[in-house]
Amino acid sequence: MNLTLHEIGRAIGATNDFTKFEDIKLEKLEFDSRKISEGDIFLPLKGARDGHDFIGTAFRKGAAAVISEIPAAWPYLQVADTKAALQQLAQYYLEKQKPDVIAITGSNGKTTTKDMTAAVLAAKYRTYKTQGNYNNDIGLPYTILSMPADTEKLVLEMGMDRPGEIDFLSKLARPKIALITLIGESHLEFFGSRREIARGKMGITAGMSRQNPLIAPADPIINEFIPENQKIIRFGTDKDELYLTKLTERRDNLTFETNFLNQAITIPVPGKFNATNAMLAAYVGKLENVAEDEIHKALDKVELTKNRTQWLKAANGADILSDVYNANPTAMKLILETFQTIPANQPAGRKIAVLADMLELGPEAPAMHASVAEVINPELLDEIYLYGPLMANLAEVLPAAHYFTDFDALQAALVNEIQANDQVLLKGSNSMGLAKIVLTLTGE
Numbered sequence: 419m420n421l422t423l424h425e426i427g428r429a430i431g432a433t434n435d436f437t438k439f440e441d442i443k444l445e446k447l448e449f450d451s452r453k454i455s456e457g458d459i460f461l462p463l464k465g466a467r468d469g470h471d472f473i474g475t476a477f478r479k480g481a482a483a484v485i486s487e488i489p490a491a492w493p494y495l496q497v498a499d500t501k502a503a504l505q506q507l508a509q510y511y512l513e514k515q516k517p518d519v520i521a522i523t524g525s526n527g528k529t530t531t532k533d534m535t536a537a538v539l540a541a542k543y544r545t546y547k548t549q550g551n552y553n554n555d556i557g558l559p560y561t562i563l564s565m566p567a568d569t570e571k572l573v574l575e576m577g578m579d580r581p582g583e584i585d586f587l588s589k590l591a592r593p594k595i596a597l598i599t600l601i602g603e604s605h606l607e608f609f610g611s612r613r614e615i616a617r618g619k620m621g622i623t624a625g626m627s628r629q630n631p632l633i634a635p636a637d638p639i640i641n642e643f644i645p646e647n648q649k650i651i652r653f654g655t656d657k658d659e660l661y662l663t664k665l666t667e668r669r670d671n672l673t674f675e676t677n678f679l680n681q682a683i684t685i686p687v688p689g690k691f692n693a694t695n696a697m698l699a700a701y702v703g704k705l706e707n708v709a710e711d712e713i714h715k716a717l718d719k720v721e722l723t724k725n726r727t728q729w730l731k732a733a734n735g736a737d738i739l740s741d742v743y744n745a746n747p748t749a750m751k752l753i754l755e756t757f758q759t760i761p762a763n764q765p766a767g768r769k770i771a772v773l774a775d776m777l778e779l780g781p782e783a784p785a786m787h788a789s790v791a792e793v794i795n796p797e798l799l800d801e802i803y804l805y806g807p808l809m810a811n812l813a814e815v816l817p818a819a820h821y822f823t824d825f826d827a828l829q830a831a832l833v834n835e836i837q838a839n840d841q842v843l844l845k846g847s848n849s850m851g852l853a854k855i856v857l858t859l860t861g862e
């Protein structure tokens with residue numbers, strides 16, 4: 419992380435007399451006490467639980483310091499708001515290390531585009547990218563602070579949980595290149611209309627210089643939001659700056675040509691939208707002077723991140739929201755709240771939540787599982803399926819829920835229950851195996 423305790427104290431404007439603590443180098447920053455190792459700095463956040471309750475745990479695990487809203491018995495930096503401090507510190511670290519930031523947003527496709535862009539840039543530069551779904555006002559600053567000090571290119575995914583969020587993230591990260599993959603109608607974005615989604619995504623230009631390029635789809639819906647004098651490169655059809663000239667789709671790979679590369683490119687994933695994503699990644703590579711044969715080789719063997727929040731279609735037509743990546747109470751509550759606000763499919767579509775155990779939560783795990791009930795609105799969920807020994811604690815306070823201890827029985831019940839018009843959320847620790855049920859439902 420290349421930051422010392424005093425330096426961090428100054429960067430976040432800590433209000434206590436922190437110079438009385440030794441000015442040690444900190445290894446890395448963590449907000450989840452489970453991830454703390456020797457020499458780290460702990461930053462408690464208010465999630466489902468108040469992270470300040472875990473300061474003692476963090477030090478027992480080897481934390482060397484804490485950023486805290488209250489005094490601590492260990493080296494600490496006191497601030498009024500730890501989340502704001504996280505964001506300030508990320509901004510400070512960026513300004514200190516000065517990597518070039520490539521910011522990516524857009525429904526669906528953004529993860530693939532992020533992985534492909536990072537793969538292309540890594541052919542020539544020390545490159546770091548957003549891990550998992552760390553793309554919000556907590557995840558993005560955390561990503562920045564997790565970046566190795568010698569990073570040259572930082573590829574950041576920017577998500578849109580709330581209106582104005584991308585605007586905020588762009589001002590924090592100050593992108594050198596911004597990329598919008600698509601103005602869709604993603605289930606996970608609640609802006610009322612495509613126009614509001616377009617407005618939200620165009621917030622990506624808020625923190626960038628007008629001379630630096632925005633790469634955006636030809637879709638006219640964004641036009642009214644393009645800042646005056648903004649350099650913009652548009653993609654889509656042969657009327658635009660970037661487009662596919664040839665596409666050969668196969669079962670598990672595809673080959674495409676573009677108007678700006680000499681050679682055809684083959685990528686090990688199918689789907690026309692992936693050709694567009696790879697084209698965008700290649701273009702960023704070109705802008706950053708990666709040689710064409712290096713771009714070619716990087717995309718040839720690109721590995722894409724799996725297992726994050728995604729909408730899938732079940733074989734019978736049901737919509738599946740699969741989220742087996744973040745197993746903590748905050749993430750479970752957030753996805754439930756989001757899922758519940760999505761209108762049911764018409765006609766007669768039901769909303770079904772399938773929740774499995776969250777592991778490694780310590781002695782309070784039973785209470786944390788039970789507390790998920792706080793966000794459940796029975797009027798917005800038709801059926802709840804709970805699975806695993808810890809979920810018994812939630813089942814106890816949700817008598818209408820179907821409770822399972824046996825994996826095969828759960829799977830059989832779901833296969834039997836889910837109808838074409840339903841929406842199904844699946845969430846739990848990776849090791850609970852819900853990913854297998856997702857595969858069964860999608861028929862893969």
Ligand code: 2GN
Pocket residue numbers: 449450451452463464465466467468469472475551552553554556557558560744746747748749752778779780781782
């Ligand atoms: O939604 S998130 O997952 N997010 C991350 C950033 O990118 C976008 C998505 C998210 C997670 C967010 Cl937005 C915010 C927070 Cl605060 C968190 C988060 O990590 N929440 C966590 C908890 C809560 N609430 S992690 C965590 C782990 N902790 C339990 C509570 C908790 C483990 C633990 C349990 C018991 C002890 C110690 C640790 C213990 N030891 N008790 N007694 N001794």
